[in-house]
Amino acid sequence: MQRRAFLTAASSVSLALAGLGGCGFALRKAPNFAFSTLYSSLPESSPLGVELRRSLEATGKVKVISDLRRINEAQVILEPLLDQREKVVLSLNATGQVREFQLRLRFRFRLHTPAGKELIPASEISLQRDISFNESAVLAKEAEEALLYRDMQSDVVQQIMRRLAAVTEL
Template sequence: MSHWLGRTLLLSLLFLVGCGFHLRGGSELSPLLNQTYLQGVAPYSQLGIGLKRRLEAHGITVTSVPEEATALLSITYNQLQRQVLSVESTGKVQEYALKYVLQFQVINSKGEVLLPSQRLELMRQYLFDQSSVISAGEQEKLLRETLQNDMVQQILWRLEALPPPHVDES
């Protein structure tokens, strides 16, 4: 039985390789971003720290001097808000939603738009337990951190879509 299982696995693997399937490797960001300045985000905020770390992990230098930058990642809107989703018959809140909206664009050192304005929205819902306000507060704090980490990932996915620099063939 294990002999047939081994052959089946080997045959499946050969089919996958034959059709061009491969595991997704690390993604690369455009060389246009080699020296990036972050505008509109506090450098020591969770979003600022997360963006800096993730960009540096991709080999991008995040500069604190705009004049040194080859690209400017500009956060033009950054809002994290809590909304009431449902209430009990007594008027007490039962459920909240955290909504995170961020808008950004990328321009080069000449002021040319590399990535037009992108609007990103993320939302998470959570139940509010009146009997345990402290744990509900911790839950909200954890969700805020998760949303900000997810937003950093969303921004990086958009940056991965940047085309490589245009090369003149003169």
């Protein structure tokens, strides 16, 4: 009896997977870029810059150059215009103490060739997350804030990767 139930379940799963393949579903693959070298002036100390560099080089298709003296080796230049983190008070309780914050991450950039041809005009990625605040759990809330910023940063890097992959020709 158990064997029959297992075989029925296995055949149902196989049928569902075959249906997904027929509709064009496919797992996300590493992006293809129109360039193989990119210069980025994001500082070495920037967490976003480090994660972006790692993500680009992990594809195995792009070499990131961060040395200004080697800028002429790059096919494209990623120019960061703004990298900003903000913490804004959203609400207060009856006694005037902070009850909720909004964390914001804004990143503005442009992509161009060394000759000046603009491939991606100045674009901004803006993310925000709400976080409640409790004075009795300050350390836990600081850790939660750091985790939310890291999550937003990863999201920004993925959005940048998709926008860079959308560039089809230099």
